[in-house]
Structure formats: structure tokens, C-alpha cells
Amino acid sequence: MLALQGDFREHVAVLRSLGADVITVRCPEEVATISGLVIPGGESSVMDKLARSFGVADALKERIAGGLPVYGTCAGLIMLADRIVDGIRGQQSFGGLDVAVRRNAFGAQTESFEADLDVPVLGEPPMHAVFIRAPVVAELGAKATALATLEDGTVVAVEQGDLIGTSFHPEMTADYRFHQYFLDKVAARSSSL
Numbered sequence: 281m282l283a284l285q286g287d288f289r290e291h292v293a294v295l296r297s298l299g300a301d302v303i304t305v306r307c308p309e310e311v312a313t314i315s316g317l318v319i320p321g322g323e324s325s326v327m328d329k330l331a332r333s334f335g336v337a338d339a340l341k342e343r344i345a346g347g348l349p350v351y352g353t354c355a356g357l358i359m360l361a362d363r364i365v366d367g368i369r370g371q372q373s374f375g376g377l378d379v380a381v382r383r384n385a386f387g388a389q390t391e392s393f394e395a396d397l398d399v400p401v402l403g404e405p406p407m408h409a410v411f412i413r414a415p416v417v418a419e420l421g422a423k424a425t426a427l428a429t430l431e432d433g434t435v436v437a438v439e440q441g442d443l444i445g446t447s448f449h450p451e452m453t454a455d456y457r458f459h460q461y462f463l464d465k466v467a468a469r470s471s472s473l
């Protein structure tokens with residue numbers, strides 16, 4: 281669990297409730313020991329600055345490029361995107377997902393909303409999704425696949441191999457199917473190594 285900033289405590293609780301062995305990651309030595317990573321929601325520009333100053337950004341870029349399974353929610357999706365539209369000056373991401381994301385795509389905090397999403401890989405029922413100053417996938421590159429869209433077609437969940445990103449916050453509802461989907465990827469990859 282990347283624990284530089286944001287709502288990482290909530291994710292840790294969810295992952296532990298699903299039986300995962302979780303550590304918090306703040307330094308390169310910890311990055312070396314993990315078999316999967318969740319990047320929480322928060323503020324991506326701050327997470328980026330902290331990741332670079334704590335020296336974990338390069339270590340994470342290398343692990344992600346090497347196939348580490350990662351699940352990013354909200355600001356975490358921004359950190360996983362290869363391209364950021366409307367980032368603050370000089371804002372960087374770890375990259376990995378062949379997408380461009382637009383930050384704060386729905387406007388200010390007051391424009392936060394909830395929606396029920398069909399997510400075919402998770403089956404029924406639809407996922408109740410909470411969007412808080414959420415980003416969206418503005419461009420889906422050829423290597424990435426959409427997992428869920430809003431009614432107007434806006435992509436809000438995406439997958440590329442063992443990388444998953446969602447614009448919304450499943451750790452804030454009682455529906456942990458995305459976390460389980462991620463843990464299944466971690467288990468499958470660990471057993472294939």
C-alpha cells in the first residue's frame with residue numbers, strides 16, 4: 281500500500297479484510313519487497329512530489345515497468361497514467377497505463393457524485409461508485425481496455441495487463457470486488473513466477 285498521502289488507511293483495512301498480507305510503502309527498500317501495490321486517492325500532485333523526494337518514484341517506475349500488479353484509485357489512477365492532461369506544472373506520474381487522464385474532470389469538490397456502473401469483469405450487481413474530484417480517462421491508448429464507463433461513454437475504469445485504475449473510490453463503499461480482482465491478479469502473478 282503506497283502510504284505517502286491520501287486515504288491509504290481505508291484501503292489497508294479493506295485489503296486486510298480480504299485476507300491480504302499488507303505493508304505500507306514509503307521508501308525504496310519497501311518497494312523491493314512487494315508483490316503488488318495499491319495507490320490511494322488523495323492529491324496526485326502532492327503524491328508525486330513526496331514520491332520523488334522520498335526516492336520511491338524511480339523504484340516504483342522500474343517495478344511497474346517490470347510487471348508489478350498495481351491498482352490505482354482516483355489520484356492513484358492519475359499516478360498510473362502515462363499522460364496527464366491539466367496536471368500542475370511539472371507534475372509527473374509513475375506511468376504504466378497507456379491512457380491520458382484529465383484531473384478534476386467534473387469540477388470542484390461540490391461536483392462530487394455517485395453512480396451505479398456496469399462492470400462486466402465483475403459481473404452483477406452494478407458497482408455503486410463514489411466520485412470525489414475525480415479524474416477521467418480522456419484518451420484510451422491502444423494497450424489499455426475500458427472496464428466501465430458512465431452513461432455518456434466517459435471511461436472511469438481501465439485495465440492493462442496487471443494494472444487497474446478507477447476514477448472512483450471502492451474503499452468508501454462496502455463493495456470490494458475491485459480489490460478482490462486486484463488481489464487475484466497478484467496471486468496469479470506470484471504463482472506464475
Ligand SMILES: NC(=O)CC[C@H](N)C(=O)O
Nearest residue numbers: 321322323324354355413
Ligand atoms: N479523490 C481524489 O483522489 C481526487 C484526485 C485529485 N483531484 C487529484 O488530482 O489528485
